[in-house]
Amino acid sequence: xxxxxxxxxxxxxxxxxxxxxxxxxxxxxxxxxxxxxxxxxxxxxxxxxxxxxxxxxxxxxxxxxxxxxxxxxxxxxxxxxxxxxxxxxxxxxxxxxxxxxxxxxxxxxxxxxxxxxxxxxxxxxxxxxxxxxxxxxxxxxxxxxxxxxxxxxxxxxxxxxxxxxxxxxxxxxxxxxxxxxxxxxxxxxxxxxxxxxxxxxxxxxxxxxxxxxxxxxxxxxxxxxxxxxxxxxxxxxxxxxxxxxxxxxx
Amino acid sequence: xxxxxxxxxxxxxxxxxxxxxxxxxxxxxxxxxxxxxxxxxxxxxxxxxxxxxxxxxxxxxxxxxxxxxxxxxxxxxxxxxxxxxxxxxxxxxxxxxxxxxxxxxxxxxxxxxxxxxxxxxxxxxxxxxxxxxxxxxxxxxxxxxxxxxxxxxxxxxxxxxxxxxxxxxxxxxxxxxxxxxxxxxxxxxxxxxxxxxxxxxxxxxxxxxxxxxxxxxxxxxxxxxxxxxxxxxxxxxxxxxxxxxxxxxx
Numbered sequence: 103x104x105x106x107x108x109x110x111x112x113x114x115x116x117x118x119x120x121x122x123x124x125x126x127x128x129x130x131x132x133x134x135x136x137x138x139x140x141x142x143x144x145x146x147x148x149x150x151x152x153x154x155x156x157x158x159x160x161x162x163x164x165x166x167x168x169x170x171x172x173x174x175x176x177x178x179x180x181x182x183x184x185x186x187x188x189x190x191x192x193x194x195x196x197x198x199x200x201x202x203x204x205x206x207x208x209x210x211x212x213x214x215x216x217x218x219x220x221x222x223x224x225x226x227x228x229x230x231x232x233x234x235x236x237x238x239x240x241x242x243x244x245x246x247x248x249x250x251x252x253x254x255x256x257x258x259x260x261x262x263x264x265x266x267x268x269x270x271x272x273x274x275x276x277x278x279x280x281x282x283x284x285x286x287x288x289x290x291x292x293x294x295x296x297x298x299x300x301x302x303x304x305x306x307x308x309x310x311x312x313x314x315x316x317x318x319x320x321x322x323x324x325x326x327x328x329x330x331x332x333x334x335x336x337x338x339x340x341x342x343x344x345x346x347x348x349x350x351x352x
Numbered sequence: 353x354x355x356x357x358x359x360x361x362x363x364x365x366x367x368x369x370x371x372x373x374x375x376x377x378x379x380x381x382x383x384x385x386x387x388x389x390x391x392x393x394x395x396x397x398x399x400x401x402x403x404x405x406x407x408x409x410x411x412x413x414x415x416x417x418x419x420x421x422x423x424x425x426x427x428x429x430x431x432x433x434x435x436x437x438x439x440x441x442x443x444x445x446x447x448x449x450x451x452x453x454x455x456x457x458x459x460x461x462x463x464x465x466x467x468x469x470x471x472x473x474x475x476x477x478x479x480x481x482x483x484x485x486x487x488x489x490x491x492x493x494x495x496x497x498x499x500x501x502x503x504x505x506x507x508x509x510x511x512x513x514x515x516x517x518x519x520x521x522x523x524x525x526x527x528x529x530x531x532x533x534x535x536x537x538x539x540x541x542x543x544x545x546x547x548x549x550x551x552x553x554x555x556x557x558x559x560x561x562x563x564x565x566x567x568x569x570x571x572x573x574x575x576x577x578x579x580x581x582x583x584x585x586x587x588x589x590x591x592x593x594x595x596x597x598x599x600x601x602x
Contacts, residue, residue: 113399118556121394122527123385124571125558126378130399135373144371146406147399149363149380152556156396179537180557181544219537254559277372287429287469294431306368306402307430308375309504321374 109272111137111170113147114160116185117253120149128255129174136262140271141325142170152176157188165248170269175253177226177242179219185250186226186243193245195227202232203241210239226250231268236260244268273325278334280320281310283347289318292340296333302326303333310351317349359522361387361420363397364410366435367503370399378505379424386512391522391575392420402426407438415498420519425503427476427492429469435500436476436493443495445477452482453491460489476500481518486510494518523575528584530570531560533597539568542590546583552576553583560601567599 113133119125127149134144145168150156157173165171176185190197204224208216223240233242233251237260242251249265251258282289286307297305306321320337322330341348363383369375377399384394395418400406407423415421426435440447454474458466473490483492483501487510492501499515501508532539536557547555554573559566570587572580591598 118554118573119558119571120380121384121397122388122525122571122573123381123383123394124527126376126381128376130370131373131376133373134371138372144373145401147371149397151395178557178559179540181540181547182556217537219535219540222540223537256561275372277374285469287467287472290429290431290469290472297431304368306432307428308369309428311506321369321372323368323372 107272109142109170109270110145110168111142111172112145112164112168114157114164114171114173115147115149115253116152116157116173116175117149118152118182121151129251129253129258132255132259133172133174133262137170138275140266140269141274142269142271143275152182152184154184154188154191157185158192161189161192161248165246169247171248173248173250174258177223177240177250177252179222183222189230189243189245189248189250190227192248193227195229195245197225198228199224200226200228200230200232200243203243206232206234206241207239233261234264236264275323275325276327276330277324278322278330280322280334280337280341281317281349281351282320282341283312283315283317283349284344285309285316286318288344289320289340289346292344293320293337296336296340300329300333300336303329305333312349312351319351357522359392359420359520360395360418361392361422362395362414362418364407364414364421364423365397365399365503366402366407366423366425367399368402368432371401379501379503379508382505382509383422383424383512387420388525390516390519391524392519393522393525402432402434404434404438404441407435408442411439411442411498415496419497421498423498423500424508427473427490427500427502429472433472439480439493439495439498439500440477442498443477445479445495447475448478449474450476450478450480450482450493453493456482456484456491457489483511484514486514525573525575526577526580527574528572528580530572530584530587530591531567531599531601532570532591533562533565533567533599534594535559535566536568538594539570539590539596542594543570543587546586546590550579550583550586553579555583562599562601569601
């Protein structure tokens with residue numbers, strides 16, 4: 103089996119609230135899990151402040167390096183929501199009312215309630231494509247290979263489903279996890295042997311705690327199921343020889 | 353009141369497991385909260401893969417841009433733990449057994465249990481300073497302004513306490529949060545006025561859900577308590593005029 107293509111993405115989390123420690127970023131995990139399921143690997147993720155120049159520079163840097171760039175945050179109605187205007191400037195596209203977005207929001211709110219703050223959510227690069235929002239009306243948008251989503255995790259989750267047909271994915275990235283009740287140091291050299299002989303399977307080793315005891319999750323990742331199976335059996339061989347217990351984690 | 357100094361930091365999360373979506377990064381939030389309490393603002397955070405060149409390049413780029421750089425992850429005993437060797441290369445310092453780290457680990461494990469895997473955790477830039485680990489023995493380390501910590505959140509938390517005396521902080525960054533039962537769009541224009549007249553207070557607006565209802569947290573951040581107090585009273589004025597309910601969140 104050969105890889106038909108390598109497709110990669112970068113994630114940009116826009117938000118002072120993450121850099122201050124106030125808010126834990128959940129969107130990287132959501133986006134990365136979803137992108138991996140489409141065969142798109144995530145090359146890097148960055149958390150940057152609500153600063154126009156930083157947003158523009160980061161978008162420019164990453165969008166030539168990766169097939170896709172996803173931004174989260176900063177598309178709401180308040181003064182600190184500057185993502186849409188920044189993306190407009192990055193692409194040199196007029197920032198203004200997007201006709202389709204305006205129509206969606208006007209219909210979403212009851213007559214008389216579509217105030218200035220809400221109208222701001224229809225402002226974006228005027229020629230952008232919309233990413234529809236089944237939860238709360240206000241759409242995201244994309245320009246070329248840069249996709250802008252909201253920062254609220256539940257809303258972001260509801261919106262990415264609609265993008266499956268827009269993105270061109272690669273071969274799915276397959277994975278297999280083996281959870282062992284042992285210490286990393288007990289298996290380190292055996293695991294190194296398996297990795298050295300199977301360079302194109304990414305083998306990760308991650309300690310965990312369970313009922314007060316330390317364990318290790320070994321994660322095998324590859325686009326080739328046969329190679330994962332081979333590594334799996336090599337690992338089970340040394341696990342059996344060392345008399346290490348295998349457990350299922352939820 | 354004038355700022356005595358601006359001290360900044362960057363965070364580098366090293367780990368394929370975060371980029372695959374398997375693991376949610378908790379360390380950015382821990383480090384950012386702690387750094388802010390020391391008067392050190394976090395300028396950016398990056399999640400990068402376990403790739404030597406990427407680690408070296410990212411460290412080089414960020415350590416000249418910020419006063420401090422913190423890396424997390426990749427200092428354990430297995431083959432995918434390459435942070436210590438990468439940092440050695442970044443600083444052109446020999447990668448080998450660190451005498452003090454070796455002595456600590458040798459003492460930590462029972463005789464006969466200090467195997468090859470565990471010994472690897474004593475390998476790092478040989479002239480690095482140690483960051484002691486009260487939880488599980490294996491120390492972190494720092495070279496110049498780059499601090500390398502483990503990826504396991506509970507261990508990282510236990511280790512940063514010892515760094516308070518090493519870092520030079522700035523004026524503490526003060527904050528005040530006001531939680532309102534309203535929509536962002538209802539307060540957007542009033543809040544913009546407050547921000548426009550108080551440029552040196554960072555005013556953030558973040559929607560939240562509570563018992564099925566939408567609310568907004570307004571976060572004021574500045575090094576000057578008087579300026580925070582002024583913004584707070586300006587916000588309470590319009591909140592009262594609009595008859596918006598203020599709530600306490602845990």
